Amino acid sequence: MCHSIARSVVKDCRYRKRSWRAAIVVAFFAVAGMANSADMPPLLSQEQMDASEIQLALQKLNVLGRVLYIAAHPDDENTNLMAFWANGSLYDAAYLSITRGDGGQNLIGPELGERLGVIRTEELLDARRIDHAKQFFTRAIDFGFSKTAEESMRIWNHDKILADVVWVIRNFRPDVIVTRFSPEDEKTHGHHTASAILATEAFSAAADPPAVTIRFSEKHTRKSQRPV
Template sequence: MAIWRAGFGGRAMKLPTSRGLRSALVFSFGLCVACLPAAAQFPPAPGTGPGLAETIEAIESARVTTRILYVTAHPDDESAEVLTYLARGLHADVALLSLTRGEGGQNALGPEQAPQFGLIRTQELLAATRGYGAKLFFTHAPDFGYSKTPEETMKVWGNQVLDDMVRVMRTYRPHIVINNWGDAHAGHGHHQAAGLLTPKAVQMAADEKAFPAQLREGLAVWGGGKRTVLILGLERGREKPS
């Protein structure tokens, strides 16, 4: 069973593995809702003697939507089970952010290579996210094939990938961010870079000094203070160094 780690502001706490994936998700989902103002959770029923209609109205008013952003490096890196459970099981507002379109991968089914292969994988992921019940975002980061280190990856990707990630954070405004590669310390450099960049993007999205051009366009900072974003790291099995 996967290990989930939740953290506020970069500080992590390990959740017991015995509780399993579902318990961890329900815990974080409930924790996020609990952070909302009490008035939003339990609005007073109108009138002095609430009847059925007033009770239904109070229940409807108390419903809140938790936005969850799942960040990964390539199409098909994501956990279909997690995304589907969040969107269709917990009825959260879920989005997937794939940093690349996967054009640097291997095509075992046809002759297409980059950039045509990236278009195919984009369409495949669009179809998959419709099944999950999730929205989909990409950055401009290229998939340039296998990378041995995160340093090599970030040298190729440059600052544009962080700009794009922060833009998604400020546009989608998630309450919870799932870092798919938060525990990747070996293996594919794209995975390691994605794991390192995700908490950095969350932090920068709350900083008005980060990418101020976005603010001039009308976006607002997101996170920090009373709107602290909960970061979950999904441990999917460690990759072996190549």
């Protein structure tokens, strides 16, 4: 009897020691995990939708239609039209700005060039948050006023920017493409005419894989969005 009690006590003590050790190990990894999770950025960087945005997203499930609006600069888009497409017609709308507007003037601050381009980029992104459309850019630099579309194409590198526009069309897959400017107007800003020419060329090239070979894959373009 005494031996059985003693054995039970010993077993109980050993069990408790193992339990405490296991608890310590679990606690250690839990604390380490909390520390690592505190250092890591959230997996979803997108802002949470409010009730009205959730309702709009649900309403769009019943509507099929995508519209891509293409122009040259951050201030060229018709925001009323973008808002109508995205909220009134419930289409999936997007604006492709060929440049980021870094060659424009700044009357309210000292930022010019690339810094101005950053500001105007943020302005477009803020506008899209309001009208619920998407925003795209190309790698074209806004070098200031251009007299002709040919000059703009030469400075931008026509083939490179055309590939950017084709990439947007192939990935966004619009049903309709709308250009802000005419491809035949020689009396306006060269960037404006060039944006329409690129849109027209990309419309055909996007459906012809041999015509334009994209040298970067979708995987590479999304790599920078992953948590580090």
